Amino acid sequence: MATPAPSSDDSTQRPARSWLPRSLLSRNIALLVALVALTQICSISALLHFVQRPRIDRASIIFSDYVKVLDDMLVAMPPAESRAAAARLNAQHDAPASSVIAPAMNPLRFFRTWQRDVFLEALRRHLPADMPVRWEIAADESEDQARLWIRLHAAGEPVWIALPMTADAQASGITTAIVLSIGLALLAALTGWLIQRHLNRPLAELAHAARGVSAGDTPAPLPTDGPTEIAEVSRAFNQMTDALRQAEATRALMLAGVSHDIRTPLTKLRLAIAMALPRGTNDSLVASTESYLDTIDTILQQFMDYAGSGEREAPQPGDLNALAGQLVADFAGLGHEFDLEENTLPVFAFRLVAVMRLLMNLMQNAVVYGRSGLSIRTWQEDSFACVAVRDRGQGIRAEELERLKSPFSRGSNARGHSGGTGLGLAIVDRIARQQGGSLTFLDRDGGGIEAVVKLSLNPAPFSGAAPRP
Structure with a gap:
């Protein structure tokens, strides 16, 4: 059966929407998480720019003043006392080889290394040009053991002194704030998920009830005590x-x-x-x-x-091979011999009377219009039980039979047969779709028609609507 090509609007819209979550629950959760993440990013950006950066800048001013006072003291001392004071500060003539001007960023400790870089940048801005700053990380690569090397002047000679970092320069409060923000975001997402699940429960009940109506059941009235919008939908469904x-x-x-x-x-x-x-x-x-x-x-x-068409008949476990054998025997008693080729089929639930009417209609058509080469074959194909009714008639092709599945359609070979309404194949097609299957026609090699019916071993509820051509 041909499927119409998608319209230009569909082809342009589908790729753009393919990345979206399918369910309303997942879409709402994704939207909630995105909004929470956006607010957290904006809050963190404002915190870093308007709170943390000025705080680090003030700390660098205090630290630079301390360094400049220390340098002035070393310069003002007599040379011998200046060298002795520098020695007590573990001064070195050269900076350690492990110290660097621009330390690398550590992605795992992003905020801490960001604070360090901001501090170093501000410190260089507040110190004189002849007092360069270098950063050294200890051999164990621990940021807690890092040292700040600054070049001072003792007895007229440049010396490098390692000075301890201030608490502001290496404060980890921002990390705690980030962790807290992420925790609050996850809590908000979890709360939204629970709320959305609560709202989706009546929608799931509505979908289940709608499938029951499609299958021919009469569901119990849906509750109307939920949110106003959902209660209105439930009331309309009732x-x-x-x-x-x-x-x-x-x-x-x-x-x-x-x-x-x-x-x-x-x-x-x-x-x-x-x-x-x-x-x-x-x-x-x-x-x-x-x-x-x-x-x-x-x-x-x-x-x-x-x-x-058997819509109100309840499906019951049955043996399709036994049903086909019984009908073959019944037609043989009327003088119409059908060859039966049975293959293994599982016992599955189907509407016995409706499927019997389906096979009888196909067999009667084969007798009336085919007359010879009558046979029935059963087999299993994936999750379908299949049965084919075959004949050697020469009056009509499979393409025309596909058209005759529409109600009140009659073929050209039916002109000489009275008593028909054009509903026989429509009934067969409707019963097959009730069982989650299909009816198709094939031209046989050597002439004749093969009507193939597929019945789902696990049928979904029947919607009653004919498939799109």
């Missing part, structure tokens, strides 16, 4: 199910009335003809009249079958 229940009752009553009101006068007409025309007086007229009455009764039964 009204719809009540209307469908009343329509079903009306349809059942109408079908029963039609069957009774039409068949009763037909029966009386048969009796009147039999009484008015005794046997032997005009046998050809009696036979012709009874044939017309049988045609009317057959047409009426086909309309009744299509209106019902």
Whole structure:
């Protein structure tokens, strides 16, 4: 069956939306997480720029003043005392080889190393040009053991002195704030998820009830004590199910009335003809009249079958091979021999009467229009039980039979056959779809038609709508 090509609008919209979560729950959670993350990023940016950076800058000013006072003291001392004071400060003539001007950023300790770089930048800005600053990390690569080397002047000579870092330069309070913010974001996401699940529960109940209605069940009324919007939807659904229940009752009553009101006068007409025309007086007229009455009764039964189609019949575990064998035996008793090829099929749930009507319609078509080469084959294909009814008729091709699945469609080879309404294959197709399957037709090698019915071993609820051509 051909599938229409997607429109240009669909083709342009689908790729853009393919990355979106499918469910409303996941979309709301993703939106909530994105909003919380955005607010946290904005808060952290404001904290770093307007709070933490000025704080580090003030600390660098205090630290630079301390360093400049120390340098002035060393310069003002006599040379011997200046050298002795520098020695007590573990001064060195050269900076350690492990010290660097621009230390590398550590992604695992991003905020701490960011504070360090901001501090070094501000410190160089506040110190004289002849007092360079270098950063040294200890051999164990621990930021806690890092030292700041600054070049001072003792007895007229430049010396490098390691000075301890201030608490402001290496403060980890920002890390604590970040961790707290992430915890609050996760808590907000969890809370939103719980709230959304609470809101989605009545929607899930509504979907379950809708599938039950599609399958022909009558679900219990949905509760209407939830949020206003969902309660309104539940209330509308309850009204719809009540209307469908009343329509079903009306349809059942109408079908029963039609069957009774039409068949009763037909029966009386048969009796009147039999009484008015005794046997032997005009046998050809009696036979012709009874044939017309049988045609009317057959047409009426086909309309009744299509209106019902087994929707209210409960599926029950059954053996499709046994059902096919029984029908083959029944047709053999009527003089129509079908070859039966059975393959292993599991016992699965299906509507027995409806599937029996399906096979009988296909077998009757094969007898009427195929006449020869009659056979039935069963097999399993993936999660489907398959049955094929085959004949060697020459009057119609598979393409035309696909069109005849529409109600009230009759083929060109049906002109010589009276009593048809064009509903036989429509009934078969409807019953197959009720079982989560399909009806297809294939041209056989050497001539003839093969009608293949697939019945799902695990059928989903039937929607009642015909598949899109």
